[in-house]
Amino acid sequence: MVDVAEKDDGIRRRDFINVATVAMAAVGGGLTAWPFISQMNPSADVLAASKIEVDLSPIKAGQAIKLMWQGKPVFIRHRTEKEIAEARNVNISDLRDPQTDADRVNTEHPAWLVVVGVCTHLGCIPTGTAQGETKGDFDGWFCPCHGSHYDTSGRIRRGPAPTNLEVPNYVFKSDKLIEIG
Numbered sequence: 001m002v003d004v005a006e007k008d009d010g011i012r013r014r015d016f017i018n019v020a021t022v023a024m025a026a027v028g029g030g031l032t033a034w035p036f037i038s039q040m041n042p043s044a045d046v047l048a049a050s051k052i053e054v055d056l057s058p059i060k061a062g063q064a065i066k067l068m069w070q071g072k073p074v075f076i077r078h079r080t081e082k083e084i085a086e087a088r089n090v091n092i093s094d095l096r097d098p099q100t101d102a103d104r105v106n107t108e109h110p111a112w113l114v115v116v117g118v119c120t121h122l123g124c125i126p127t128g129t130a131q132g133e134t135k136g137d138f139d140g141w142f143c144p145c146h147g148s149h150y151d152t153s154g155r156i157r158r159g160p161a162p163t164n165l166e167v168p169n170y171v172f173k174s175d176k177l178i179e180i181g
Contacts, residue, residue, distance in 0.1 A: 051181030053173065056112065064129040066117060069180050073117035074168065075129050075141070076178075079152055083139065084110055087153040097163045101153045104167050114180065115154040115165040119143040126150060126165075141165070 042050070052069050054076060059065055064077035079087070087101040105113055119126055126141035126148070127133040136142030136149035138157045143150075148159030155164045170180045 051179055053177060053179050055177055057176040061111070066129040069168070073125055074180060075113075075115050075117040075154075075165075077113045077115075077129075077152070079111050079113055083152040086139075087151060087155075090151065090153075090155070096156050099153075099155060099164055104153050104155070104164070106170075106172060109172055109175070112178070113152070113154060114168060114170050114178065116168055117141070117165070119145065119148055119161055120156070120163040120165065121146055121148055121159070121161040 050070065052067075054067065056076070056078070059076065059078045061078050061080045062083075064075055066073050066075055068074070084101070090101070092098045092100060101110070104115075117125055117129070121143065122145060124143050124145035126136075126143040128135040128141035128150075134142045134144070136158075138149055138151035140150040140152045140154065140157075142148070143159065143161065146160050148161035149157050150161075150165055151157050153164075154167070156162070168180055170178050172178050
């Protein structure tokens, strides 16, 4: 006959062995999976390209530049007082993608407009950043692929593009230095 004390002792040992086995399997699985999960993190060169700093001091009022960020063109425009006033005076109800100018710029630095330079219709790159390039009917940008016209706030005003030019995340580090990303 089996003693009750021995039976309880055997069950406890078996429970401990089961729990220990499951715990070791979980730890082993985690240690095995760690290198595979870790290799999915972005590499140092990708992290470096995720943010860029841009010195705004060489850009004069009325000028725009084009630079590359994350493989996409970014337009930075130093708007004149006239361009700012025109952008603010647009009737929002007339726009296909209604956004005020204040929604698209940093309110502390309204002279600076930063947009991703990819047409929202089919991904072409609009013109209007270099001297002599066509700026469209609203003095902003013109997409030569299908004729979309953007204003000085990067809003779609005419043509097939469904939405405004995208505004990336950016912050002013100082009055003449921004960080995009």
